[in-house]
C-alpha cells in the first residue's frame with residue numbers, strides 16, 4: 599500500500615469545517631436564543647395567565663405587582679389591549695359557536711385561527727359581554743389608553759434593549775426575541791381558538807366545539823384542555839390533575855405559593871365528576887343504540903298466565919316465561935348450553951326461578967339474549 603493512502607475512514611476536512619461553520623452563529627447567538635425562548639414563554643403566559651385566566655375569567659386574584667407584570671407580559675404578545683381582548687373573549691364564551699362569537703369555530707379553522715382578525719367582524723355584530731369590572735380596573739384602563747406605545751415597547755423595544763445592552767446583539771434581540779418570537783406567540787395562542795375547537799374529545803360536554811387534547815395543550819401553554827375550560831371557565835386550571843400539562847396553571851400555583859396570587863378558584867370536584875359521567879352516559883347510550891335489544895317489553899302483546907298457557911297448548915309454541923316476559927326459545931334450543939331437555943321442561947310455565955339459580959344462575963349473555971327472544975309480556979288477571 600502506498601504510504602500516502604490511509605485506509606481508516608475519516609470525515610473529510612471540508613465537511614467538518616462546514617459543520618462547525620453552521621454551528622458558529624448558534625453559539626454566538628446563544629444568549630439571544632435563550633432570551634428569545636424565555637421571552638416567548640413570558641409573553642405567552644402573559645396572555646394565558648393574565649389576559650385569559652385573570653382578566654377574562656377572574657379565576658384567581660393577584661397582587662398589584664403581579665397584575666403589572668401580567669399586563670406588561672401580555673402587552674409583549676401584541677394581541678390588543680386587555681379590555682379589547684377580554685371583551686371579545688367573554689363574548690366568545692357567552693355566544694360560543696354562534697354568529698355573535700367573534701371567533702366561531704363553525705366558520706372554519708382559518709377563520710377561528712386568524713381570519714377573524716384579518717376580516718374584522720363589525721364590533722356591533724359581536725355578542726354583548728359585560729366588561730364593567732375591566733373598565734373599573736386602573737391597570738386595564740391605563741393600558742387601554744396607552745396601548746400602542748406600551749405594546750411596541752414590550753414587544754420590540756424591550757427585547758432589543760435587553761439583548762443590545764446585555765450582550766451587544768441589537769439586531770438579534772430585535773429580530774429573534776422581538777419579531778420571530780411574536781409570530782410564534784401569536785400562532786401558539788391563536789391555536790386556542792382554532793385547534794382547541796377541532797382536535798380531541800368532548801369530555802364534559804358535546805354541545806360545544808371545544809375539545810380536550812394534549813397536543814393542543816403542548817402548543818398553547820396548557821390551554822388545550824378546552825372542553826373543561828368552556829364548561830368550567832371560572833376554574834384557574836384547564837387540566838385538573840396536577841401532573842397534566844398546563845404550565846399556566848403551574849405558574850399560577852407557583853405565584854400563589856410566593857404570595858403573588860390568591861383565591862384560586864376551582865369548580866367542586868363532585869360537579870366536575872358529574873359532567874364527565876353525563877358525557878360517558880351519553881356515549882354509552884350512543885353505543886347501546888347501535889345494538890338491537892329486541893322489542894321493548896311494553897310494546898309487546900299482553901297475556902295473562904292463563905292466555906299464555908292456552909296459546910302454548912293450542913299452537914304448540916316453544917314458549918316459556920322468565921321474569922314476566924314470554925320467551926320463544928325455538929330458535930335457540932339447539933344451541934342452549936344447558937341442553938334441550940331443560941328448555942322443553944320449561945315449556946308452558948314460569949321458569950324464572952330455574953333461570954335465576956334453582957337450576958342454574960344465568961349470566962349476562964343469557965340475560966341479554968332473552969331480550970331478543972321476547973314475544974309477549976305477562977300481565978295479572980285484573981290488568
Ligand code: HEM
Pocket residue numbers: 918920925927930934935936937940941944949952953957958959960961962963964967968
Ligand atoms: C329460554 C331462555 C334461556 C336462555 C336464552 C338460556 C341461555 C343460556 C346460556 C347463554 C347459557 C350459558 C351461559 C350461562 O351460563 O349463563 C346457559 C346455560 C345454562 N342454562 Fe340456560 N337459558 C335459558 C333457559 C334455561 C332454563 C329455563 C334452564 C333450566 C330449567 C336453563 C338451564 C341452563 C343450565 C343448566 C346451564 C348451564 C350449562 C353448563 O354450563 O353446563 N336455561 N343458558
